[in-house]
Amino acid sequence: MADILVVLEQRDGVLKRVSHEVLAAGRVLADASGGQVHALAIGGPDLSGDGLGAFGADRVVVVGDDAVKLYQPELYSATVTDQVQSGEYSAVILSATAMGRDLGPRVAAKLDCPLAADVTELSSDDGIVVKRPAYSGKAIYTLRVTSSPVVIAVRPNAVAPIDGSQAGIVDTGQVASAVRAARAVTKAIKQPERHAVDVTEAAIVVSGGRGLKEPEHFSLIEDLAGAVGAAVGASRAVVDAGWRPHSEQVGQTGKTVSPNLYFAVGISGAVQHLAGMRTAKVIVAINKDPDAPIFKVADYGIVGDLFEIVPRLADEIRKIKEN
């Protein structure tokens, strides 16, 4: 019975939410085939795999070593490949984050196996079938996996974590011996001054566009984001104008987000912006132009002046949260 290997992701020794998502994705495939979900956690010596049974892991292999505290492409890909070759796996699942988008292709090339990238849905009956957006989200591919194993990169927020009751065994593993051979080395992570939740990982995103008129007015967006507990996003127009960093840009040349709730404030809804957020579960648009294309994809809209609407919205949400 083939098992599923899921690759977890950590930062500073703390597993990220996407790790719980890939476990849930692994569960979907394992339950269909009767196999197990094995999780591989790579990070510093303090990394712990405890409690992951509840999120769906049957077994967790923890590779904790100072050499792999940061994402080291060559060491990580060799370690994952070693693990795959030590068992019988039909799929390797990781998250389509900055790490997973680099690691997935490397592992697939090493294993000489297919890669299904940026997957938003997966299922298994008579073989693994995945769905993935293409053409800037304007079309969806349905693909059947025809060889084994396969590497699958699941888009963050596409699969909800589960709340299961597996006991989960935790083992320790080792960094592949490639440790001495690594050539490209990640030296450090430069943190931005304000450490904020990244748009790709946030459950709620509040994005602002050119409708805000001045960079200072982004304080309105930050205030609303603070009230709902959201990450701040931006359209390319305001990133190109230098009002916001590129790391906040949502869209085809920015980040792809699939939050539960997305606010587009003073954003017209150009196709390239939609490419980055049309898979959000619920979209709210606030725009003074009733014909703005953003209203075509929004679930809820308010037509009007954002300078009047946004402060009121932030206030009322704060009131609710206080009660």
Next chain:
Amino acid sequence: MKIAVCVKRTPDTETRIKIASDGKSIDEAGVKFVLNPYDEYAVEEALKLKEAAGSGEVVVVSVGAASAQETIRNALAMGADRGVLLKTDAVSLDPLPTAKLLAGELKSGEYDLIFFGKLAIDDYSHAVGAMVAELLGMPAVSSVSDLTVDGSVGTAEREIEGGVEVVEFPLPAAVTAEKGLNEPRYPALRGIMMAKKKPLDVKDVTLPEGGLELVALTLPPQRQEGRIVGEGPDAVPALIDALRNEAKVL
């Protein structure tokens, strides 16, 4: 400095996508094709490095149909020296077969650097660059937004969630380009004229078998018709009510 750049012909982002009658591909009628936008950053970076080095060659390589010659010419018009088309009408949705063809072509070229875009805007795989590097046994850094090359050592920055990774690597190496790496130049008229005379080698190839079978290409599920809950700030309570009680996301 000898540099290769892998480029792909992709539909322009403004294109309206219509599904062809086979239900497996797009209807190409009226579709405008361009050099994949991320590959423009890759070409620009290669040209800048060659210029800084004072000598060298920039070779553009593409896997695709005969029409991809036009895409290669775009890169030649920007200033690249010659092109190679690995010609096949087959397309694979598994990125590995494409990577294998590219690796086969690049293997004996003795390139100091091989550039890619971080992703192709049609298939969104974000994979071919890292795969080629892996097949060639080269160090690689993907989604690079800042690059310095000093002799045989490179330093790259790549954007990750909530930060920027700083990666050091020895040459030869592969790099995939992210927006922000540079401002791609527009081909000047002279460049466009010259590009017509630059060498472009067309080689017939067979795409290796991949491990993904295309079942269907469909339009995204229509989002349920949304509604305008009201106008101006007085609509705020209705919006909050809808988000809490109807959509249950607040």
